[in-house]
Amino acid sequence: MDSAEDTVDGYRPWSEVTPDAARRLLVAAVEAFAERGYHATTTRDIAGRAGMSPAALYIHYKTKEELLHRISRIGHDKALDILTTAADGSGCAAERLDAAVRSFVRWHAAHHTTARVVQYELDALAPEHRSEIVTLRRQSDAAVRRILTDGVAAGEFDVPDVPGTTLAVLSLCIDVARWFSVAGQRTPDEVGALYADLVLRMVGARPRPQK
Amino acid sequence: MDSAEDTVDGYRPWSEVTPDAARRLLVAAVEAFAERGYHATTTRDIAGRAGMSPAALYIHYKTKEELLHRISRIGHDKALDILTTAADGSGCAAERLDAAVRSFVRWHAAHHTTARVVQYELDALAPEHRSEIVTLRRQSDAAVRRILTDGVAAGEFDVPDVPGTTLAVLSLCIDVARWFSVAGQRTPDEVGALYADLVLRMVGARPRPQK
DNA sequence: AGGGTGGGTGAGCAAGCGCTTAGCGTTCCC
DNA sequence: GGGAACGCTAAGCGCTTGCTCACCCACCCT
Incomplete structure (x- = not known):
């Protein structure tokens, strides 16, 4: 249903998932999980959306939870990649924070179906998978914190509580x-721009630091 | 388990739910829903936490969904009350925004178990119950928007996009x-103070408007 | 031509689900 | 003191769940 997601930011989502049948099942699972939540989604529903019989799911995935794990892993990898690319880029702290928030938000808006599963179904993962994902999330936190710390050190930002503001x-x-x-009525680009502005205000960014 | 919730802000939560057995079941449901989600929670689990047999639940509630609805309704009423009390209070726009955010956040932190159910299990409600709750949420939105509009009109705030910033x-x-x-490591009060500060920055509040 | 292989199906199992029903003990009122 | 009313339980019904298994068929290499 969310075919608009197929070509955003010039990359084709889930292209890393092969073979084709496995990808179709995974995309169906993302839609179903996002719509009804992991626990309310049945394996029959997923298989049905992919145009297959219930048993077909178990040829490509051991359990329903493995499907969620794969989705969560790929999604977190992508989100973290977007964030760290912006955080480690060139430019002053304000520019990097703007880029990080703008692209991170744009991804969450454009891929809100995937993002919803990735961000809100964490508790449904098995303990060992959950802790794997939590590690990735800590890296996201570190990336944002790095920008704030840099900005404060450079005198660009006024942030009394860096960990709290990062959160x-x-x-x-x-x-x-x-x-x-x-x-x-808002496009992902518009939300990204709005949020980048709001966050720069939150950190008390000066228009031009020392020029 | 979350007995610390029993006496916060000087009011006893769920005191409006009677008789005692119905309240015990409802409190058990809040804990279970918050921990595992609505769909992953069984009626046997709820009854068990309340120290009753599975059938006891149906003496006080028609369905499992009615339990969620009651929780959601009471929680939304309380949250909206907190927000509108602050929004309609006296003081300049900045003071009212500070109070609104501070108390709203404090409630979400102190009662995060309840708040999690209230805010994240909306989709599990039956359509007619859902639309009832959505109405309450629109009133929350209106309350915040009112403060922002007032602040902009008074020249206290600098907000280019009032609806977006409200959101x-x-x-x-x-x-x-x-x-x-x-x-x-943060207390609800600390989070409330931090967030009130961050939001005042977001709206570009001037330290002292015209004094 | 023919057998192996890998993606697929139809049917169904055991377990667990939300919810119901028959019945039981206590309380309360006349 | 007798009976209705209430709050609750034990048992279980009908159904759905995640998952399995026996089998099938298109394709491929020799």
Whole structure:
């Protein structure tokens, strides 16, 4: 249903999942999990959306939880990649923070179906898979914190509580996945721009630091 | 388990639910829903936590969904009450925004168990119950928007996009329920203070408007 | 031509689900 | 003191769940 997701940011999602049948099942699972939640989704529903019989799922995945894990892993990898690319880029702290928030939010809005599963179904993962994902999330936190610390050190930002503000910034971005709707009047680009502006205000960024 | 919730802000939660057995079941349901999600929680689990047999649940509630609806309704009423009390209070726009965010966030942190159910299990409600709750949420949105509009009109705030910023402020506050943990090092009061500061920055509040 | 291989199906199992029903003990009122 | 009313339980019904198994068929290499 969400075919608009197929070609965003010039990359084809789930292209890393092969063979074709496994990818179709995974895409079906993303849609179903996002719509009804992991626990409310049945394996029959997933297989049905992919145009297959219930048993076909178990040729490509051992359990329903493995499907969620694969989705969560790929999604977190992508989200972390977007964030660290911006965080480790060139430019002053304000520019990097702007880029990080803008692209992170744009991804959460454009891929809100995937993002919803990735961000809100963490508790449904098996303990060992959950801790693997939590490690990735800590890296996201570190990336944002790095920008804030740099900005404070350079005198660009005024942030009394760096860990708390880091948490708030990430929380703000992530929650986009919950409320964003294609039926709404904002495009992912617009939300990204709005949020980048709001976050720069939150950190007290000076228009031009020392020029 | 979360007995610390029993007496916060000087009011006893769920005191409006009678008789005693019905309240015990409801409290058990809140804990179970918050821990595992609505769909992953069984009626046997709820009854077990309340120290009753599975059938006891159906003496006080028609269905499992009615339990969720009652929880959601009471929680939304309380959250909206907190928000509108602050929004309609006296003081300049900045003071009212500070109070609104501070108390709203404090509630989400202190009652994060309840808040998690209230904010994240909306889709599990039956359509007619869902639309009833959505109405309440629109009132929350209106309350915050009112403060922002007032602040802009008074020249206290600099907000280019009032609806978008309203959405972001509420989103930021609500997401506290997702990440807040009693194991963390912040108290609800501290998070409330931090967030009030961050939001005042987001709206470009001037330290003293015209004094 | 023919047998192996890998992706697929139809049918179904054991377990667990939400919810119901028959019945039981206590309380309360006349 | 007798009976209705109430709060609750033990047992279990009908159904759905995640998952399995026996089998099938298109394709491939020799």
